[in-house]
Amino acid sequence: MTDRPLTPAAKRVLEVASDLFYNRGIGGVGMELIAAEAGVTKKTVYDRFGSKEALVLAYLRGRDERWRGYLTGRLEQVGGPRERILATFDALGDWLRTESARGCSMVNALAELPDQAHPGHQAAADQKAWIRELYAGLAAEAGVEDPGKLADQLLIIHEGAVVAFSVANKADAAATARETAEILLAR
Known part of the structure; x- marks a missing residue:
């Protein structure tokens, strides 16, 4: 993940991922589920965050x-x-x-x-x-x-x-x- 401001889609991905990670556990949530729940493609998730590891880090930092x-x-x-x-x-x-x-x-x-x-x-x-x-x-x-x-x-x-x-x-x-x-x- 870069330090540039989050796009609206990236904000939605992070909000959805944060909710899922907290409520279902980090290991119990895949990128496909995050993309589906956020209403974006898996490619969008990876384009903005690069990896699940980076998305987890963004969630925890938030x-x-x-x-x-x-x-x-x-x-x-x-x-x-x-x-x-x-x-x-x-x-x-x-x-x-x-x-x-x-x-x-x-x-x-x-x-x-x-x-x-x-x-x-x-x-x-x-x-x-x-x-x-x-x-x-x-x-x-x-x-x-x-x-x-x-x-x-x-x-x-x-x-x-x-x-x-x-x-x-x-x-x-x-x-x-x-x-x-x-x-x-x-x-």
Whole structure:
């Protein structure tokens, strides 16, 4: 895929592919299905994206961009670093209810793309590294003695909430994660 703006057909392909990849799984969706659902030829899909690998990467980057924008937008509305740490869990709960009923697209992608050389695997891993660094930065701003350790703990709580929500059907998983983060911050 190039960095040029997407044509209307390419936007439709990406929207359809994103929906299919998220709801049916990356491995369960072929280029023929994407083309048919988008109302274009398979040639159009390949002309614009080059490969399924590139289309998967575009899908994951799009989801990541939306999540980062959503989360940072929510954090801009909150005061100090401790409050922003807790607000990440509020935002996560809202995101899970509205955008991620099937769980985290990045975790799902990592499960389907175990080859670390796959660009999609790297995009998903980068997203997890970003959230960990966000926590580390907020922990440092809050004056925590070991911001890296707290960042690791918060990341584990965050990811655990995502899995509990989608796999164990715990609708309040993000709220429970927030309560756990409050305990860590009170130490």
